[in-house]
Amino acid sequence: MKRNWVKAASLALGASLLLSACGGGASSGQSGESADGKTKISWLNILHTASPPTDTVLNKIEEITKADIEFSWIPDASKEERINTSLASDSLADIVTLTILDNSSVRNALKAGVFWEVGPYLDEFPNLKAISQDTRTSASIEGKLYGIPFQKQIARNGVIIRKDWLDKVGLPVPKTTDELFEVAKAFTEQDPDGNGAKDTTGFMDRSDLVFGAFKTLSSYFGTPSYWSVDDSGKVTPEFEDEGYVKTMDYMKALYEGGYINQDFAVTAKTDQQQNFAQGKAGIYVGALFDSKNLLNLAKGVQDGMELVMVNDITSTGNESDRAIWSSGNGIGGLLAFPKSEVKDEAELKRLLQFVNDLMSEEVYTLMTYGIEGVHYTVDADKAVTIKDTDLWQQEVQPFAASRPKETGYQIHDADPLKVEADRLIEENAKYAVLNPMFSLESPTYSSQGSELQKTITDATYKYILGKIGLDEFKAAVASWRKAGGDQIIAEYEAAYKAVNGK
Known part of the structure; x- marks a missing residue:
């Protein structure tokens, strides 16, 4: 097992380690070539399972992408704190997984130019070029794309x-x-x-x-998805x-x-x-x-x-x-490339090629199902059956959240319910109602939005449970507006106008 995996396991078990001490951080070197000619890539990533995967699938991914990958895993439960610490201490990696785009520290770092703007480069790579304009727009911050978007199901x-x-x-x-x-x-x-x-x-x-x-x-x-905006640019929750x-x-x-x-x-x-x-x-x-x-x-x-x-x-x-x-307009976050680690355009393009390769069907299969014959079997219709669920959970499942793209592949689960669910979810995309404010900036929302939302959530439950009437619910909305909601609306309207000219 690679040295950084051992340290990552300690992280996952809750050890109090600094991000800069993890393998794959700034101290472990920048992207370059390893002794075997592979591109060395460090990746600060989020772990959604109890422990990191073994090297079994990783070795195959490295072979296909011609990369020597060193992960620094951050447990999902502590991602906000650790990403904030990492940004503050500049202990980043060649690739940084950012899943909390509404976090004020993350948004401020993106706007401040900490990460490369990648929009101008996407069309140079076939899989990145296929990312739709709607997806690019939704994943942008103030009109600029600061990473490769995690492409999720738009409406599931x-x-x-x-x-x-x-x-x-x-x-x-x-x-x-x-x-x-x-x-x-x-x-x-x-x-x-x-x-x-x-x-x-x-x-x-x-x-x-x-x-x-x-x-x-x-x-x-x-009901609109979180917010609505009319032709004049008026925003309404x-x-x-x-x-x-x-x-x-x-x-x-x-x-x-x-x-x-x-x-x-x-x-x-x-x-x-x-x-x-x-x-x-x-x-x-x-x-x-x-x-x-x-x-x-x-x-x-x-x-x-x-x-x-x-x-x-x-x-x-x-x-x-x-x-x-739609949850997040089909955006699960960004794979971002900090300028402190990725020094020039040539390094950036090597990393973009790596992410492009991760989006291939071959690597998607590895990150989703594992290795054929070891973790799964597949029939002539590319329907997969997992052989050993425990082995799959240990060696494959931890990679699932790291897939830059989750849809559009031929290989699929053999379970009839999953097949039908995937079909209906794909159909949903045609009727999805997107959040028009998703990529726009409201400093007040970033700092107070979650706390303010509690007023609405509490009032909604009380109304359903018969504890308050409509007038009292409207009073809660008025309280939300007075406590910062009006400011959020004004900021979103200004941001929408800046990007759309309305």
């Missing part, structure tokens, strides 16, 4: 329903919010599991207004939109009718999924690819479970009103 959410329960209560797959409400009511009142007890409900939700049911449902009611109030009313009616788990406001995601898998509810709103995990969790508990995924629900029944919110 939808509704997962117990198809076997639908058949039991005699209802079709819902296409409108009213029909979905009737399904929730039937799942609560008509004993869909046939055990003679009134122990089921419609929705199984969790304490998350974004990745739980609320934001997806709000898409169906026409989503919670001042009529669709937001309609969504609160909808969830309030679900709650009052008992058609959603009554503790949804304090339920964790793991409990939500376990409860659904145990047959306590029949509707799950979230990432469509969660369906595979839900069915796996149900094995031995709800063996008769059959799931159907729905991505075309509207509140009006009109196809023209179809919409789904």
Whole structure:
């Protein structure tokens, strides 16, 4: 195992190490050539698993990309603190993974020219050239692209329903919010599991207004994605939109009718999924690819479970009103190149070539599934079956979050639910509602946005739970505006005008 992996493992276990002491930091040298002719690359990266991978897959990646890669892994739980420390102490690497683009230190560093602007170079490399203009724009800061964007699924959410329960209560797959409400009511009142007890409900939700049911449902009611901007450049937050109030009313009616788990406001995601898998509810709103995990969790508990995924629900029944919110406009962060490490254009282009190579199908396969015959088998249709889940989790899974691109490849999971989820998620992209403020700068939002949002989140829950009325909710919005919201809006409007000329 390489020296830096051992140190990274210590990081992952919570040891108090300075970033500058990790292999791959500024002290370990800049990009150049190693003794075997490979390009030496240090990479300050985020670790989303309990421990770093072994060298098994890494060796293959290095062979294909002709690179000698040294990782410095930062545990995801401490990424904000450690990235801030790294920026402040200038202990960076040739490549730095930046996933918290709304962090004020990160945005200030990007705007201050700490990292190379890469926009002018993308078209020199075939895989980088294929990055769409919408993606480039969304990943830019004040109109400039300071790294290669992590290309994620643009809109992955939808509704997962117990198809076997639908058949039991005699209802079709819902296409409108009213029909979905009737399904929730039937799942609560008509004993869909046939055990003679009134122990089921419609929705199984969790304490998350974004990745739980609320934001997806709000898409169906026409709510914008975080912010809206009109032709004159006027910016409005989503919670001042009529669709937001309609969504609160909808969830309030679900709650009052008992058609959603009554503790949804304090339920964790793991409990939500376990409860659904145990047959306590029949509707799950979230990432469509969660369906595979839900069915796996149900094995031995709800063996008769059959799931159907729905991505075309509207509140009006009109196809023209179809919409789904986008998480981060399909941007998962940036692979950025600090000027302190990457001294000239020639070094930058070597690193851009490396990232270009990471986007190939061959390397994507390694970072997603591992090595054929060792970690997986594949059929003639390029459908993959993992051979040993434990081995895959140890040697392959830690690389997954480091893939610069996650979609558009032929090789795919063999699981039928995953195949269907991927198809629906790809279809979602045509109806995705993007956040128009995603790439723009509001200093007040960067410094106070999260704290201010708590006012709206609390008021939203209180409204749904029947503790306050509409006037009190509007008073909370007024409080948000007075405490800094008006300043955020003014800053976004100025930033939008600067970039768009409006």
